[in-house]
Amino acid sequence: MKKTSLLVAGALAAITFALPASADTKDKKIALSNNYAGNSWRQSMLKSWDKVTKQAVADGIVAAADPFTTSENQVTEQAAQIQNLILQGYNAIVINAASPDALNGVVKQACDAGIIVVSFDGIVTEPCAWRIAVDFKKMGAVQLDYLSEKMKDGGNLLEIRGLAGVFVDDEIHKGIEEGVGKHTQFKIVGSVHGDWAQEVAQKAVAGILPSLPEVKGVVTQGGDGYGAAQAFKAAGRPTPLIIMGNRQDELAWWKEQKDANGYETMSVSIAPGVSTLAFWVAQMILDGKEVPKDLVVPFLQINQADLEKSLETTEKGGVANVEYSKADAEKVVAGK
Amino acid sequence: MTALWSKLRGQPWIWSFIAMIAVWLATIAFTGGQGAGEILTAALSFATFTIIIGLGQMMVITTGPGNVDLSIPATITLAGVVATKVMDTDNARLLIGIVAALGASFVVGLFNYGLIRLLRIPPIIATLSSSFLILSTAISYGRGIRIKPPPMLADFATTRILGVPLLAIFVLLLSIGMALLLKRTLYGRTVLAIGQNPRAARLAGLNVDLTRFATYLLSALLAGVTGIVLSGFSGGAALNMGEGFLLASIAVVVIGGTSVAGGRANVPGIWGAALFIYLLDTMLNTFGASAGIRLIMTGVIIITVITIAGGDRQQR
Numbered sequence: 001m002k003k004t005s006l007l008v009a010g011a012l013a014a015i016t017f018a019l020p021a022s023a024d025t026k027d028k029k030i031a032l033s034n035n036y037a038g039n040s041w042r043q044s045m046l047k048s049w050d051k052v053t054k055q056a057v058a059d060g061i062v063a064a065a066d067p068f069t070t071s072e073n074q075v076t077e078q079a080a081q082i083q084n085l086i087l088q089g090y091n092a093i094v095i096n097a098a099s100p101d102a103l104n105g106v107v108k109q110a111c112d113a114g115i116i117v118v119s120f121d122g123i124v125t126e127p128c129a130w131r132i133a134v135d136f137k138k139m140g141a142v143q144l145d146y147l148s149e150k151m152k153d154g155g156n157l158l159e160i161r162g163l164a165g166v167f168v169d170d171e172i173h174k175g176i177e178e179g180v181g182k183h184t185q186f187k188i189v190g191s192v193h194g195d196w197a198q199e200v201a202q203k204a205v206a207g208i209l210p211s212l213p214e215v216k217g218v219v220t221q222g223g224d225g226y227g228a229a230q231a232f233k234a235a236g237r238p239t240p241l242i243i244m245g246n247r248q249d250e251l252a253w254w255k256e257q258k259d260a261n262g263y264e265t266m267s268v269s270i271a272p273g274v275s276t277l278a279f280w281v282a283q284m285i286l287d288g289k290e291v292p293k294d295l296v297v298p299f300l301q302i303n304q305a306d307l308e309k310s311l312e313t314t315e316k317g318g319v320a321n322v323e324y325s326k327a328d329a330e331k332v333v334a335g336k
Numbered sequence: 337m338t339a340l341w342s343k344l345r346g347q348p349w350i351w352s353f354i355a356m357i358a359v360w361l362a363t364i365a366f367t368g369g370q371g372a373g374e375i376l377t378a379a380l381s382f383a384t385f386t387i388i389i390g391l392g393q394m395m396v397i398t399t400g401p402g403n404v405d406l407s408i409p410a411t412i413t414l415a416g417v418v419a420t421k422v423m424d425t426d427n428a429r430l431l432i433g434i435v436a437a438l439g440a441s442f443v444v445g446l447f448n449y450g451l452i453r454l455l456r457i458p459p460i461i462a463t464l465s466s467s468f469l470i471l472s473t474a475i476s477y478g479r480g481i482r483i484k485p486p487p488m489l490a491d492f493a494t495t496r497i498l499g500v501p502l503l504a505i506f507v508l509l510l511s512i513g514m515a516l517l518l519k520r521t522l523y524g525r526t527v528l529a530i531g532q533n534p535r536a537a538r539l540a541g542l543n544v545d546l547t548r549f550a551t552y553l554l555s556a557l558l559a560g561v562t563g564i565v566l567s568g569f570s571g572g573a574a575l576n577m578g579e580g581f582l583l584a585s586i587a588v589v590v591i592g593g594t595s596v597a598g599g600r601a602n603v604p605g606i607w608g609a610a611l612f613i614y615l616l617d618t619m620l621n622t623f624g625a626s627a628g629i630r631l632i633m634t635g636v637i638i639i640t641v642i643t644i645a646g647g648d649r650q651q652r
Contacts (some may be wrong), residue, residue, distance in 0.1 A: 039575055164627030190622075191621075197577075198574060203382050204621065209371075210370070211415065213376065230571055234381070249482045317482040
């Protein structure tokens with residue numbers, strides 16, 4: 001008798017566990033509309049999407065989760081792509097947008113057709129869509145907080161910015177300016193655009209470096225730290241404290257320096273796995289859950305102590321990453 | 337002196353050098369003379385890459401209106417990815433890596449000309465669409481993985497002799513070779529003749545198709561060389577390493593005094609123009625100009641240089 005009740009209890013438990021997995025969304029289709037795939041961050045983002053959503057489809061949580069990437073990183077192209085996705089009858093579209101406002105028209109069309117639209121990383125401002133945004137301003141500000149702790153006396157800084165005219169670049173830059181305003185012992189003596197690419201950053205830094213006085217620290221936006229380090233080395237200058245951006249090559253360089261001379265810095269960026277958070281959020285909305293329209297996703301910071309562990313788990317050539325499970329997504333939605 | 341000047345001002349390449357020196361002087365005037373030599377060294381290091389692809393683009397553009405190779409950035413990426421992956425950080429595999437990367441570039445050139453000649457697609461469309469295929473190949477082959485170059489390649493790409501990058505010396509030799517190719521060989525003369533009048537060239541018994549074919553191959557191979565040395569220079573290949581080289585490859589050709597309409601090529605001008613473009617960027621960065629102002633200034637200055645250089649040529 002006792003055995004049977006245990007079995008029953010076990011079966012009940014199994015049912016309760018299986019229930020959310022096969023809820024109302026098992027015949028729903030989710031699409032990813034992505035505007036660019038030409039760098040390691042985006043490649044990791046797509047890989048994470050693939051890994052998590054394939055499992056979700058296999059588990060019967062959703063019917064499909066197909067990724068679509070435009071070839072030219074253009075607004076018109078992505079707008080046409082989203083129009084196609086509407087016609088193909090997807091129930092939800094997850095977007096990494098080429099522009100915060102230029103896609104609003106087509107996003108509104110999707111909403112009017114009863115489609116759930118969730119934007120992340122490159123968010124859209126159309127009110128009917130959900131936004132999973134990163135606090136980019138804070139990402140700039142924490143760099144200065146870190147520097148002020150490391151260098152009490154302050155000094156000259158070189159700022160490497162991202163792609164000119166992009167929202168993300170402006171926000172991080174504002175955060176850095178705020179940080180400099182707060183920690184007045186620091187002074188930005190030069191600023192270049194590195195376009196989040198090692199080669200571009202290396203080229204720009206090598207150009208401005210000869211004209212600069214001694215540089216104590218380099219504040220960055222991610223994807224540019226290794227290039228900056230190369231430029232300092234080529235110019236025969238002492239390596240300043242360069243904030244890294246979670247790319248594997250940056251972490252590997254940091255580890256090399258740490259082993260050689262105890263180099264200390266920190267690394268901060270957004271985990272490309274934020275695409276999987278967007279997937280779960282879309283799934284939860286389809287499931288009828290109450291989700292606030294604006295969500296903030298924490299950025300991923302690597303400190304001296306976590307360096308080895310992060311480097312180990314980061315794929316060669318990739319970006320330090322966190323993939324979200326459904327439980328993680330629920331926590332973010334609950335604001336925890 | 338005046339005789340020398342009137343001889344010099346007749347040269348289409350002189351303007352790019354004047355512009356380059358003016359921009360350099362403005363920069364060091366701003367810094368109070370600090371870093372004058374280092375700025376030139378940095379400019380030489382980075383300009384070499386633009387010069388190599390500029391030489392290939394120059395040959396393509398010289399074969400006449402409508403001829404341009406837009407697949408250069410994608411080919412750079414493909415060659416860089418293939419080279420570093422095949423070499424796998426091993427000096428002993430250096431040669432195989434170079435052969436593999438150049439082989440891939442060769443296929444690109446073959447494919448480009450196949451689209452242009454066999455399918456009769458205009459070069460702009462053909463090379464643009466093939467660049468999507470090339471970049472996709474690079475992405476699926478490399479998967480965005482950054483592999484370090486073997487030490488020998490990295491050393492070759494970064495060594496300096498008395499402040500002059502070793503690479504710049506090699507590119508100087510390459511440029512002299514290209515100038516001789518253009519002026520002294522049947523191939524070079526044919527390129528110029530086709531650019532001036534393809535019909536006349538054909539009627540004169542020149543092999544127009546073979547020459548065009550060789551030119552697109554040459555451009556792809558030079559892009560491949562750039563990909564190999566660039567990945568050595570910047571510590572590995574990346575998917576976006578070719579970015580920024582599309583406009584640069586055309587700009588250095590035009591600013592350097594090569595005729596966009598074809599038929600007239602200029603090798604020294606490419607050096608002046610590549611150095612000028614790099615130093616212009618350095619100058620605006622040094623001035624601390626904001627991104628918007630920088631873009632406007634870059635546009636205005638480039639237009640000014642082309643206008644002065646082009647206007648003078650028409651007077652001749």
